Amino acid sequence: xxxxxxxxxxxxxxxxxxxxxxxxxxxxxxxxxxxxxxxxxxxxxxxxxxxxxxxxxxxxxxxxxxxxxxxxxxxxxxxxxxxxxxxxxxxxxxxxxxxxxxxxxxxxxxxxxxxxxxxxxxxxxxxxxxxxxxxxxxxxxxxxxxxxxxxxxxxxxxxxxx
Numbered sequence: 001x002x003x004x005x006x007x008x009x010x011x012x013x014x015x016x017x018x019x020x021x022x023x024x025x026x027x028x029x030x031x032x033x034x035x036x037x038x039x040x041x042x043x044x045x046x047x048x049x050x051x052x053x054x055x056x057x058x059x060x061x062x063x064x065x066x067x068x069x070x071x072x073x074x075x076x077x078x079x080x081x082x083x084x085x086x087x088x089x090x091x092x093x094x095x096x097x098x099x100x101x102x103x104x105x106x107x108x109x110x111x112x113x114x115x116x117x118x119x120x121x122x123x124x125x126x127x128x129x130x131x132x133x134x135x136x137x138x139x140x141x142x143x144x145x146x147x148x149x150x151x152x153x154x155x156x157x158x159x160x161x162x
Contacts, residue, residue, distance in 0.1 A: 006043065006143075006156070010060070011035040013140035020056050034124040035060045038082050040067070040075060044152040046137045047072055049079065052130040057123055059083055060137065065151055072134055083126045090127035100127060 014035050021028050033048075041064025050058040061079055063072065090099045095110035099121035106115040121127070138149035144156040 004039075004043075006062075006152070007035065007037055007039070009143070010046075010062070010140070013142065014060050022056050031057045031123055033058050033060060034087065036062070036079070036082055036086055038086065040064055040079070042157055044154075044157045045150065046139060047134050048137045049076075049083075049132055049134040051126065051128045051132045053127045054123070055133070059087075059124065065157075069134075069136055076132065076134075080126065080128045080132065084128075088121065088125035090121040090125040091129055096129065098127065098129070099125070 015032050017030050017032055019028055019030050036059055039062035043062035044065040045063050045067050047061050047063060047067075048058045049061055050056065061083075063075060067075070091097065092099060092106070092110055092112060092114045094112040094114065097106050097110040097115050099106065099114070099118060102120060103116065109115075136150055139145045139152055144153040145151060146153050
């Protein structure tokens with residue numbers, strides 16, 4: 001899939017190390033949020049999406065300007081599939097076993113080739129077992145926007161060339 005100009009700029013702005021933790025008492029860790037290369041519709045609105053098993057790590061997805069927090073849920077299955085296609089699936093296709101576990105732990109529950117042979121999964125591979133959550137996010141500085149920064153301007157979107 002050919003990358004568009006907006007994706008390249010967005011990835012450069014978003015994909016930077018973040019220091020975070022899930023709960024106040026949890027230890028701090030670092031990760032790099034990732035931008036899904038594929039967009040839905042005109043790609044002028046941004047959402048952050050996190051799976052319950054991988055929070056607070058998140059991916060950024062571009063969706064149609066008509067999408068809002070209420071109708072984003074209609075896209076979840078397709079977006080999770082796109083994330084798995086782009087970054088890899090963190091669950092065994094046969095048993096649903098968690099590929100983020102060690103090979104030893106995985107083999108206790110499943111004896112398929114994936115659980116025996118694949119290396120331990122790492123972020124940004126997707127473990128969507130257990131669901132996900134999402135929220136609108138503002139475009140980073142440097143992008144022409146509307147709607148208080150939540151919508152890429154039509155002129156900027158047209159520069160995408162699609």
